[in-house]
Amino acid sequence: MAEKKVRVRFAPSPTGPLHIGGVRTCLYNYLFAKKNGGDLLLRIEDTDSQRFVPGAEDYIIESFKWLGIKFDEGVGVGGDNGPYRQSERREIYKKYVQQLLDAGYAYYAFDTPAELEAKRQETPNFQYDSHTRMSGVNSLTLPADEVKRRIEAGEKYVVRVKIQPDEDIEVDDMVRGKVVINSNILDDKVLYKAADELPTYHLANIVDDHLMGITHVIRGEEWLPSAPLHVLLYRYFGWADTMPRFAHLPLLLKPEGNGKLSKRDGDRLGFPVFPLEWHDPASGAISSGYRESGYQPEAVVNFLALLGWNPGIDQELFSMDELINLFSIDRVSKSGARFNYEKGIWFNHEYLIKKSDEEVAKLFVPILKEKGFECDLAKLTYIVSLVKERINFPKDLWDQTSFFFVAPTEYDEKSLKKRWKEESPKCLTELMEVLKGLSDFSKVEENEQIVLDWVASKGYNLGTVMNSFRITLVGAAKGPHIFNIIDVLGKEETLARVERALTVIK
RNA sequence: GGCGGAUUAGUGUAGUGGCCUAGCACGUAGCUCUCUCACGGCUUAGACCCGGGUUCGAUUCCCGGAUCCGCUGCCA
DSSP states (O other): OOOOOOEEEEOOOOSSSOOHHHHHHHHHHHHHHHHTTOEEEEOBOOOOTTTOOTTHHHHHHHHHHHHTOOOSEETTTBOTTOOOBGGGOHHHHHHHHHHHHHHTSEEEEOOOHHHHHHHHHHSTTOOOSTTTGGGSSBTTTSOHHHHHHHHHTTOOOEEEEOOOSSOEEEEEETTTEEEEEEGGGOOOOEEEETTTTEEOHHHHHHHHHHHTTOOEEEEEGGGGGGHHHHHHHHHHHTOGGGOOEEEEEOOEEOSSSSSBOOHHHHHHHTOOSBSSOEEOTTTOOEEOBTTTTTOOHHHHHHHHHTSSBOOSSSOOOOOHHHHHHHOOGGGBOSSOEEOOHHHHHHHHHHHHHHSOHHHHHHHHHHHHHHTTOOOOHHHHHHHHHHHGGGOSSTTHHHHHHHHHHSOOSSOOHHHHHHHOOTTHHHHHHHHHHHHHTOSOTTOHHHHHHHHHHHHHHHTOOHHHHHHHHHHHHHSSSOSSOHHHHHHHHOHHHHHHHHHHHHHHOO
């Protein structure tokens, strides 16, 4: 029999900006799907009307667009298994809730939130399960006509799953192997809320995965404890034979200290935890994003891919195609991965270097504009070529090249102390004459040779001359090759800078 | 508390009974290149959670402990 076509899904809840951990989960789903010639669907799990945040759905779609992760089906792209928004699937869920009710695998419960809260207060480890359900207000304890009466009266009930006790449930996880849990410790989870006519995650998830033909459920480790419930639900529905395979991914942990990565860590340590900048509609607060911080999408993908998975070879830089080709679930690690954003910076650095000088120059244009400067692309490309490998982000370009656009007005004291010698003024005055004799500053190598010969003929110390010269042009002992600098600056500006420095530096 | 998961240098990880005097990368320190600062190259320091057991031999298998993580909601 031919293998079923692989179908996986990413199913976020639109409760705010997409966390970077969610991005990684989706990436793994994508890699797995593409590796196996399958489809990736995007399903929006908006079954919690209380926590819905407007704009979150668009944010999710735009994030993956930026990252180069494409969905084959789902919200934003359509498909034959829609609707893909759970809030639009109410009628479907009702039918399946009824199926469970009819089969005796679920029951109505009328306990109010206050009553449940009281029970939790009274009993230390209270949970609604096979031991306690008979003391609840539900269709198991109430006469049938009373249940009917309450429902018809519009009383807000919930439907709970009726977990069958004393059963060992085995979850065969692709990452962790077999995990066995006894059904006695499971509680009778709420499957459906009459109040908003919506199912909870557990029900909606199983129904949708089944209806949408999902073959593999790849999700975060926080779902591992509820996996047995999901297995049971497949059984109660009679879908055990087509149940998807599960793979629970390790969590992303804080860079330091304990706990899983949170938004606050990003604020505290100065790195984004969201793919895109997010403006919270309620509070107006802004959270930084990888895109706006100058990360290249390829770098983010590469970095994330290697946080919890590795191909077992020493190579670390991979294109999306290479990742797809190499990806396999059995090389996903089991333990949580600390989020090492410094490594992320390194990845960005590498990807920026990979880009052509012109591409990087284009990234520089808006930054330059913000500083109030414009520069034609050819010249900017040349400037970028001189400093490209020393930057981690496009914005670093300004720190590296600002002196090209703004002549130094003051001179770095440390540099002066170390490099400015007593004979510097004399050397530079003479050097100016040599520079004046140069026909074309763009003849970098030729000019260098001329100056070097001159320095040698005078018996001057090369370091002294060059460093002093550099300070007058840049304002400090830093920057690219000096003959490239004067090439960009041009003869007039170069001479002006030296002259000015000679009057200012004492 | 209960249940489940995890545990190789600061971090991400490779290795899976002897090839491990434990590999790679980021970060750190140093050297080098050089007119400077970077980049690059080279090098140094740095780890198998602890205790038992199995075995001729355990980082690798088993058990226990510790620690960390997750779940324990009419959230997902």
